[in-house]
Amino acid sequence: MNHSTLIKDLSEKFRSGTGDWKSEEIAEQVWVFSSDGMAGTNSEPIELTFGAITHGNEIVGLGAFDRFLHYLASKKPVCNIAFFLGNPEACKKDVRYLERDLNRSFSAPFKDGVPAIDWKPILLEERRAVAIQKALARSKVLIDLHQTKCPSEKPFWILQMAGDHYKIARTIDPESPFVCYDGIFSADGDGTAEYVRRLGGVALTLESGQEGMHTDQIDFMVERMQRAFEVLSGQTALVSHDPKEDRGLYTWDQTIANSPQSRLVEGLKNFSLVQEGVVYGYQGDQELVAAKTAMSLFPKYPRPDQTKPSAELIRFLKPYKPVGQ
Numbered sequence: 001m002n003h004s005t006l007i008k009d010l011s012e013k014f015r016s017g018t019g020d021w022k023s024e025e026i027a028e029q030v031w032v033f034s035s036d037g038m039a040g041t042n043s044e045p046i047e048l049t050f051g052a053i054t055h056g057n058e059i060v061g062l063g064a065f066d067r068f069l070h071y072l073a074s075k076k077p078v079c080n081i082a083f084f085l086g087n088p089e090a091c092k093k094d095v096r097y098l099e100r101d102l103n104r105s106f107s108a109p110f111k112d113g114v115p116a117i118d119w120k121p122i123l124l125e126e127r128r129a130v131a132i133q134k135a136l137a138r139s140k141v142l143i144d145l146h147q148t149k150c151p152s153e154k155p156f157w158i159l160q161m162a163g164d165h166y167k168i169a170r171t172i173d174p175e176s177p178f179v180c181y182d183g184i185f186s187a188d189g190d191g192t193a194e195y196v197r198r199l200g201g202v203a204l205t206l207e208s209g210q211e212g213m214h215t216d217q218i219d220f221m222v223e224r225m226q227r228a229f230e231v232l233s234g235q236t237a238l239v240s241h242d243p244k245e246d247r248g249l250y251t252w253d254q255t256i257a258n259s260p261q262s263r264l265v266e267g268l269k270n271f272s273l274v275q276e277g278v279v280y281g282y283q284g285d286q287e288l289v290a291a292k293t294a295m296s297l298f299p300k301y302p303r304p305d306q307t308k309p310s311a312e313l314i315r316f317l318k319p320y321k322p323v324g325q
C-alpha cells in the first residue's frame with residue numbers, strides 16, 4: 001500500500017472513532033478521542049497524545065496507530081487521547097520534510113499555545129506545527145513515534161529527566177535504554193517535545209529502529225502505547241525506581257561535527273559499541289579514532305539524493321548521571 005493510501009485509510013478510521021470512543025478533528029489530521037467527542041470543543045486537558053510521521057519517512061507509526069485503534073475499541077473511554085499525523089505531505093513523498101524539519105519548527109514565539117500576533121507561519125511545516133499545537137498545548141503526556149535513519153541495536157527513548165518524565169517512561173518501558181539530555185536537543189529549533197515540556201507536560205520520543213514498516217517495531221510500539229494508556233487512565237501505578245540505580249540511562253558525550261571531507265566506516269548503528277583506538281571514520285585522508293570505548297548514536301551516512309551534508313557525523317554516548325534526584 002502506498003503512503004497516500006495508508007494516510008487516507010487511517011484518517012478515515014480516526015474520523016469515525018473506535019468502539020465507544022468518539023472522535024473530533026480539532027485541526028487538520030489532529031484528532032481527540034473521548035467519551036462524548038467534545039473534549040476539543042470544551043478545551044479539556046488531554047491525558048495522552050500520540051504522534052506519528054512527525055518525520056514523513058518514519059512511517060511505522062502509521063502501522064502502530066492502526067493497530068492501537070483496534071486495541072482501544074475494546075476499552076472504555078475513561079480519558080481524553082489525541083492522535084496526530086505530523087507531516088502527511090512529506091510522508092506521501094517519502095521524505096523527512098518538505099520545506100523545514102517539522103520537529104525543529106516549534107520555536108516560533110508562542111504564548112499559551114497561541115502564536116504571537118505578529119508571527120505568521122509561512123512554511124508548510126510551520127503551519128503543521130500550529131495545527132498540532134492545538135492538541136499539544138493541552139497534553140499532559142506526549143509520545144511521539146520516530147524511527148532512525150540507520151539500524152539500531154535496540155529501540156530507545158529520548159527524554160529529559162525533569163518532573164515525572166522518568167517515572168512515566170520507566171513504567172511504560174522497563175527495559176529499553178533512555179537517552180537523556182538536560183540542555184537543548186538541536187540548535188536548529190524546538191520540536192514537539194520541547195513545546196510540550198515548555199507548557200509543563202511530559203514528552204517522550206520513541207525511536208523504534210530503522211525506517212520502514214517493520215512488524216516487530218509495530219509490536220514494540222503498540223505494547224508501549226497500551227502501557228501508556230493503562231498508566232494515564234489510572235489502571236497502572238507508576239514505578240518508584242531510583243534513577244541513580246538505573247543502568248539504562250545514557251547521554252551524549254561527544255558530538256562529532258560533519259564536514260564535506262568526513263565519512264564514517266560502513267556498518268555503524270545506533271548503540272554500536274566502538275572500542276577505544278578503533279577507526280570509526282575519516283576526514284579526508286585522516287583517520288578518526290575513538291578516544292574511548294563508547295556506544296554510537298545517530299551515525300550519518302549521506303543518501304545519494306542528499307545535496308547538503310548534515311551538520312553532525314555521529315554522537316557518542318556515556319552513562320547519564322541524574323542530578324538532584
Ligand SMILES: [Zn+2]
Pocket residue numbers: 054055058146147
Ligand atoms: Zn524522527
